[in-house]
Amino acid sequence: MTVIVSTDQVTPRDRHAFFADLVMQTHFRHNMNFLEGPRPFSASIASNQLGPLRINTVLSGPAHVSRTHRLFSHDPEEYVLVGLQRRGTPRVVAQDSGQEAAMRPGDMVILTSYGPYASVYTEPVEIVSVMLPRPALLVPDSDLHSLTGGVIRGDEGLARLLSPFLSRLADTAAAHTAEVGEQLARNVTDLLATLCAERLGHDRIDAETAQRALLLRIRFFINRNLADPGLSPESIARAHSISTRYLHKLFQGEGMTVSRWILRRRLEECRRELDRRGPRTPTVSSVARRWGFPHLAHFSRAFRAAYGMSPREWQERSSLPAPGVAAA
Known part of the structure; x- marks a missing residue:
């Protein structure tokens, strides 16, 4: 705090x-x-x-x-x-x-x-x-x-x-x-x-x-570089002048692979955007594209696997008034 x-x-x-x-x-x-x-x-x-x-x-x-x-x-x-x-x-x-x-x-x-x-x-x-x-x-x-x-x-x-x-x-x-x-x-x-x-x-x-x-x-x-759909272990290793094998070794202590780490970070950013309330609510497809998911179906499956509901359901839940707050 x-x-x-x-x-x-x-x-x-x-x-x-x-x-x-x-x-x-x-x-x-x-x-x-x-x-x-x-x-x-x-x-x-x-x-x-x-x-x-x-x-x-x-x-x-x-x-x-x-x-x-x-x-x-x-x-x-x-x-x-x-x-x-x-x-x-x-x-x-x-x-x-x-x-x-x-x-x-x-x-x-x-x-x-x-x-x-x-x-x-x-x-x-x-x-x-x-x-x-x-x-x-x-x-x-x-x-x-x-x-x-x-x-x-x-x-x-x-x-x-x-x-x-x-x-x-x-x-x-x-x-x-x-x-x-x-x-x-x-x-x-x-x-x-x-x-x-x-x-x-x-x-x-x-x-x-x-x-x-x-x-x-x-x-x-x-x-x-989360927004880049081409972000991959190979591109990351190349940018840091190390081998892909060494990159995977670095992530062994993180409890997940490099690809899983990228996926988790993208989903976290998407979830944060879908939580946003306001007069201009972003569409699910625009959020997906903005964070490196070119295919909406793949994004929806990954989001449901991570959070137990579809991106649209998550967004609708977030748009509900907070408890005790009267709707306008």
Whole structure:
């Protein structure tokens, strides 16, 4: 469940203290100085938990935020924080190394709760922060220290996958079950370890971590191409420069074949569309074509096998008024 807290709940004069306390609850303690602007300061944080991961979407007005050695003793637990810039161009300073860099939308930065840093926002910003316990990230301390505070450009290397993934995850976190949330948390942790290895220019990740990271990339490829009727194990393997045999091996741990995974994802998207209420109800055939089913009969059989009723019956059931709601 998403928990959203906004400074709009309090008077303008109380907003600075209110937001500083909110940051402490959702992240950890910071020194915060707020910059005056033409409008009263406004900020909010939307927070979700996925397994051990805490995912926050932060909207904030101009401010200067820093984490100093003096604050470390107040937060004894050690966390790694990955910040994804969505809006605004703040400056980030890693105080141990003195590195300073401006972030652009899509860029990321790795920070820790036990390392000093500072960020300056001279304009409103939107940031996704992903926090995980330090022991969960299997990266040596020396390597993590060398990466802390350095801006990772969102259009380079593995960050091109991870940046939109984290952004999408922040938007959809509340929709996942606890089991799926745990699995997503493992995938995020694996990808972060892979990103660290890539940034350091060496391969210190084990084969299992690399396989899970590759599997996650393949799932995203499948999700992006569900509408393509030609999506197949062969086309997926070719796009990732692996053999079809190795692709099937990757999916053995998923409890289903690649083709079954594609079918399940297509049916889930179709079901979601058929659930939609509104003045313009999509036809069953248009939904089927939109999600890669060129043959309506095949779609209907697969849908009935998965959900126990035909697509049309499912749509009619979804269009009924909710209990207790009078029909117009």
